[in-house]
Amino acid sequence: MNSPAFRDWQSVQDEVLRRIRTRMWEPGAMIPNEADLAVEFGCARSTVNRALRSLAEAGWLDRRRKAGTRVAAQPIAKATLSIAVIRHEIEERGQKYSYQRVARTLSVPPLDVSAAMRMPAETVMLYIRALHLADDMPYALESRWINLQVVPGAQDEPFQNLSANEWLLRHAPYSDGEIAFSAVNAGEDEAELLACPEGAALFAVDRLTWDGDASVTKVRLLFAPGHQMRTKL
């Protein structure tokens, strides 16, 4: 049936997605080419292109030049997690945010840290440990190493009331980053700070940022037990 009118790319996208989800177009199967779909939907090829490109980005379609477009055999669900600044995360839920600096020292980081940051083992860095609280309950524990060779200005900051994260966002240029999620058991001091039993399973987020070849900062966020990151599929 020649469908009535798919005038904008979103409606084309919706229709294509519907066909994929209802298995009208089966996983792995080829779908008609852009020109044919444009005719069927009664719109321009670029509109179809926009819709299909967007679906390919989301992992629903595999596209290759000349080879054509096929439904992903393997819908690699791309879960997009928004890593907001913790203060905003908390305030958006209507809770009271507070921040508590636990430690601030100049010292030589453990070997795994200096290695990950690709700095000589004996390099002195700025270490900040702080607690983020929601409604006065521990929410996340932040442990951060800052490369003073890249961000010398950090040395003059107390980070007493302002989280290092927010300061760095504003002052430290960077070009790259990696992020990793994992689960770890709470150590003795971590358990105390987060007010949870030792050994509790904590959701951990590790971030490492680079400015060119130089590492800017390495941070681990340990969330209080029960923390979840959610997203639509």
Added chain:
Amino acid sequence: MNSPAFRDWQSVQDEVLRRIRTRMWEPGAMIPNEADLAVEFGCARSTVNRALRSLAEAGWLDRRRKAGTRVAAQPIAKATLSIAVIRHEIEERGQKYSYQRVARTLSVPPLDVSAAMRMPAETVMLYIRALHLADDMPYALESRWINLQVVPGAQDEPFQNLSANEWLLRHAPYSDGEIAFSAVNAGEDEAELLACPEGAALFAVDRLTWDGDASVTKVRLLFAPGHQMRTKL
């Protein structure tokens, strides 16, 4: 300086991103409008639009009609995690994948499961528990409830050698999904199956899929200790 030539949208994107990262355009600040940028870069406005739209999708820019485009004050880092089929995840690392069904029963799920799936508390569902192994080492434990009212065909499947995930991908239409990541302590049976100490911190992925208003399946994947999900920022 009138820059030499930004002929394609990716080079425009790179240049804009460079300006953001080097703080030439500061967080929260407005940037020139599309038309002006098009002139500066010597390309069409649609090319600039393509670049800026892409950066906005990635969370670097905030765009509003008429209001203009500004650098995100809050680079909500959108970490895009690829949730692949476990078999592929393992095989892509060059390891041997194997699958072991641990349990398959027809039973009434716990209350939290039937509630989450929005089904009457006494509804009988198909329960599958299976172990995914990499090089014969436990990799992830899958515990799944399948709504037989939506996917009746699952009742005839043994899921002895084929993971429920892959079977469902191929046979169950769906329209929606939620995914959540968290950390949990290994229970007694989980520890045994994953060959880890009881109480170990496990990375958990919970997925719930819907076909319209009806829940299709609810699955929890518990990964062996040490598991990480990584992504570029």
Added chain:
DNA sequence: CAGATTAATATGTGCATGCATAAAAACATT
């Protein structure tokens, strides 16, 4: 017939243009 060359084809992208839409700013009205 194997291997290299060429043609055909689907997607990828750029451009110019025009109109749509949201929202701010200017203006008018009570």
Added chain:
DNA sequence: AATGTTTTTATGCATGCACATATTAATCTG
């Protein structure tokens, strides 16, 4: 001054077209 209306403006998007590029299919050649 408070409120409602119009104008202006930046982004959003559809279209038609041309050309680029990656690949497959067809064809040629030794």
